[in-house]
């Protein structure tokens with residue numbers, strides 16, 4: 305396939321010469337037209353320059369075409385021979401000569417004329433609109449002959465002067481053809497490479513984009529467009545201004561750490577990861593299936609609708625005590641919070657933030673998913689370098705004793721930053737004493753939901769409202785016997801579990817009230833055997849005999865751990881095994897679940 309070239313000659317002589325030379329070019333299919341400056345742009349548009357791979361022209365016309373066309377434009381040079389030829393022609397001219405030309409011609413002529421010791425006064429054309437004035441000035445100074453560019457000669461003749469054009473000769477045109485061949489090869493190579501990369505990006509299941517933190521979208525692949533439901537000509541990424549300003553505040557952390565956040569698009573939750581890319585641009589990756597993090601430490605930027613303690617449901621003595629204590633601790637730069645899974649540790653931390661000196665700080669959930677040197681070093685870096693944020697850190701109890709002691713060496717009190725260590729169990733029974741000491745007087749305990757069941761009704765009502773909205777239902781309440789059954793449940797997953805049970809109830813019921821039978825049916829279908837758990841009370845637990853022995857053993861261990869407030873020493877004692885054996889069993893089970 306031949307390279308398609310459009311050559312627009314600013315003067316007829318160049319057109320004639322080019323036409324003669326095209327015959328010798330096997331690899332090029334050259335179309336030659338004539339046109340100077342704006343006229344050349346009109347010619348290019350008329351012929352449809354987009355069908356050509358490369359455009360060739362000369363001087364100011366080439367410059368103008370470059371500004372107006374999408375194609376690469378090659379300029380026919382003015383070689384030393386070309387200049388020499390013209391200078392030889394004018395050297396014996398008796399009248400006054402002046403050169404009026406574009407900068408590149410002036411430079412070339414100067415270099416050659418200096419060598420030959422021929423000095424021609426000259427004026428440089430910066431803009432094509434200057435030509436008229438410069439010619440008139442030359443005329444006023446007594447010039448009879450003007451040498452220069454096509455446009456200069458035209459104007460000079462109009463003002464009654466002689467004009468000689470610096471013409472490009474054969475070798476200059478051939479040089480332009482050679483450049484066209486080379487440029488095409490390079491472009492073709494990059495185009496192939498670009499197409500291949502685009503295909504690879506499109507085939508990856510992930511949505512990938514490059515954005516600026518003002519929302520500008522610089523690049524994205526096809527999966528990204530689909531996940532975000534945007535058209536391919538969209539130039540901004542649809543993130544809320546709140547999220548964008550939060551991300552801006554996290555710029556310095558993104559320079560060394562990927563930050564995760566979630567975004568709901570048309571009811572689907574997208575898991576997003578963002579990190580500094582290059583030149584004030586950020587790489588945003590999104591996944592619409594839950595992507596199990598394989599990294600040892602993850603950082604998630606979490607936003608919340610909770611800004612005050614009044615948004616924390618419940619009136620029980622237990623929750624009021626929590627709120628009182630949280631109010632006292634809210635402005636502490638370093639503190640800890642503990643309570644079972646789903647007990648509302650994060651909502652309470654958000655309420656504290658809303659009423660504290662840290663209310664403008666982005667909230668980052670830092671999780672040690674695998675206790676390793678990598679996780680420890682990443683955490684240390686975050687503690688050393690982050691400012692203006694709340695770091696809510698989970699999983700430090702899984703670090704080894706040396707690493708835990710290492711954390712105590714860091715200056716964790718930074719201005720305008722809060723560090724909250726979060727635990728499931730009382731850290732007094734699990735942490736290295738030295739590490740514990742740095743926050744032990746600022747420790748907030750959130751009791752499990754089963755110890756404040758009088759709050760259950762309020763939680764359930766709020767969740768009913770929330771899920772009515774989500775599923776378009778009109779459930780008005782729950783019958784007292786149904787609520788009573790729920791109140792006697794263990795709620796191993798606490799408020800989080802209550803939320804998912806109410807979600808299932810709302811999906812299940814069709815009438816206006818949740819009845820006892822609805823609760824019984826939903827609980828019977830749920831993975832945890834509530835009914836038996838309710839009946840069994842503390843001393844017995846339900847056992848699914850269809851499960852493998854390892855699962856049953858773990859179920860027993862977890863129940864005793866729960867009853868012993870996650871204290872491993874007491875649990876081991878109660879089970880009649882050593883603490884090391886208990887630890888090994890838990891670890892083995894955890895690994896078998898993961899693997």
Ligand SMILES: Nc1ncnc2c1ncn2[C@@H]1O[C@H](COP(=O)(O)OP(=O)(O)OP(=O)(O)O)[C@@H](O)[C@H]1O
Nearest residue numbers: 607608609644645646647648649650651799800803
């Ligand atoms: N960012 C949030 N904004 C508003 N409500 C939230 C937020 N996070 C959680 N909740 C509500 O609070 C309930 C309990 O929260 P969550 O499960 O996060 O508790 P937690 O104790 O922090 O959990 P975990 O132990 O898993 O860290 C959730 O079921 C949800 O209803």
